[in-house]
Amino acid sequence: MTGYFSDIAPLRFDPESDGLAFRHYDADRIVMGKPLKDHLRFAVAYWHSFVWDGSDPFGGGTFDRPWFPADSMELAKQRADNAFDMFQVLGAPYFCFHDHDVRPEGDSLTENHRRLNEIADVFEHKMEDTGVGLLWGTANLFTHRRFMSGAATNPDPDVFAWCASTVRACMDVTHRLNGENYVLWGGREGYETLLNTDLGQELDHMGRFLSMVVEYKHKIGFKGQILIEPKPQEPSKHQYDYDVATVYGFLKRFGLENEVRVNIEQGHAILAGHSFEHEIALAQTLGIFGSIDMNRNDYQSGWDTDQFPNNVPEVALAYYEILKGGGLTQGGTNFDAKLRRQSLDADDLIAGHAGAMDVCARGFEAAAKMLADDALEQPRRERYAGWTNDAAQQMLKSDLASIAERAEADDLNPQPKSGRQEKLENIVNRYV
Incomplete structure (x- = not known):
């Protein structure tokens, strides 16, 4: 290994270590009949780990990565080299990406697609060499100014067509790389004011777009799950995919409830006024649970701060609901989390993920033990016992x-x- 993480050895399970190591996550430990790594299915988010430069609304980037400013294919390939080095340091079985994360923006759709496929060539070789898989791919339909008024819900039909082309290209690459899911993150699918919005038309267009995605999935033989990620209030004031219940109503309206599931993020659940376990339990009950993004918010900020999880009780209750529903199958635990702006070093990035993996392992094992002991289910059955006669x-x-x-x-x-x-x-x- 040569590059940004070359001074960091692959992490081991060592509860007594004072350095970079796993103190709770033993990947091969058998829990409920299979290894922890197969239960938790950890994934690294390409965007926060390798694209974000530490900037915020009040200041520029604080991180100095050798692949920044990532405005050329040469730097994009250097970023991929370092990304896969980090996956190996962590022993992470999966990663996730947007097209915008892995290739620089081109001057045209054709150039974007060519660059994406060129990076997919790189990924294909690295995945074969390392055994790292793709949990899911997605398209970034929110960062560029062309998406300021939405993607599938944009009033300009040319933007709708641009999005269709971009999603098709990203689905093709996800399929080619044997991705297990494809996510639609509707960051701009909402509105600021009804004064300039035809809400009914936008919802119809969003529903038709999603139907086209499902149709294309079957056309190319993609076996992965199609996932929507519920997200409230940001960046749009009124998001059409506010929470699990809202998404389910949308899917029912367009007859997609058996075709599309949800990727639930802890931070988004909190912003919607729910707990993480509530959103998971509701998705399980409605039959649309798919996967999770594991992070947390700063509860004092009221914003989506995307911090690594550090609260074992919260994590345990989330995994409890996942286990009750049969566990993570094609889904996984994606760390949609980023460092703080003052955490500048390579080992900070490793430490953030390692600590989060430990927290998840502790929470998962607690959840598995609660379920095995019938600790919560027995009292629950007793409470509803009158309905059994x-x-x-x-x-x-x-x-x-x-x-x-x-x-x-x-x-x-x-x-x-x-x-x-x-x-x-x-x-x-x-x-x-």
Whole structure:
């Protein structure tokens, strides 16, 4: 290994280490019948790790990476070399990317596609050499000024066509690289004011675009999941894909609920006013759970700060809901997280991911133990036990008047029963 990470050895599982090492994540440890690495399916986000320069709304970049400013194919290939070096240091089985992350912007659609395929050639060889896989690919349809009024929802049909071409190219590359999912992140699919917006037309266009994506998936024989990533309020004031429930209603409207699933981000769940585990549980219940982006927000900022996870109880409750639904299958744990602007060094990038992988391992093992011990499910079954008798089940098949007449004839007077929330929170705390 030569390059930006050449002084950093591949990380080992060493609970006693004082240096860069995994203290909780033992990739080969068997939990619930298979290795942790196969449960957690970690992925590195190309954009935050290798594209972001440390800039914010009040100041320019603080990071000095040898592949910046990434405005040439030569630098793009250097970035790929270093990216795969980092994947090997971490032992990360997957990565994720947008087209905009891996190649510089060209002067035309044709040039963009040519450059993307040239980098895909590089990826193909590196993936074969290292065994690193592609969890998902996606298209960046939000950064360039052409997308300021949306992508599929743009009032300009030429932008809609540009997006169709770009998504097709990205799906082709994802398919070629054996990606396990394809994500549509609708960063600009929303509006600022109704004064200049035809909301109904934009939703119709968004629905038709997604239908075309599904049709193309089947045309090329792509076996991966198509995922939408719910995201509220930013950057658009009113996002059309606000949360899991909103996305499900959208999918139902266009008959896509059996074709498209969701990639849920912890930070977005919080911004939507939910907990991460709520969004996961709802997606599981609705049959549209696909994958997760694991990060956190600074709860004092009220913004999407994309920090590495460090809260074991939060992570445990998220993985608990994932395990209840059968675990991560084609999905995975993508670290859509970035360093703080003052964390300048190569080993900071490794430490951020390593600590996050440890937190996820601790949370996952706690979740698996809670599930195996029936620690939460037994109290839950007891709470709903009244619904297991025949009379209660028959009531669900009856009608309102009949139920009302029986309640009045029996002079029912039900008394409240404790939900025992504090006791259940104490149970969770014993595991985490």
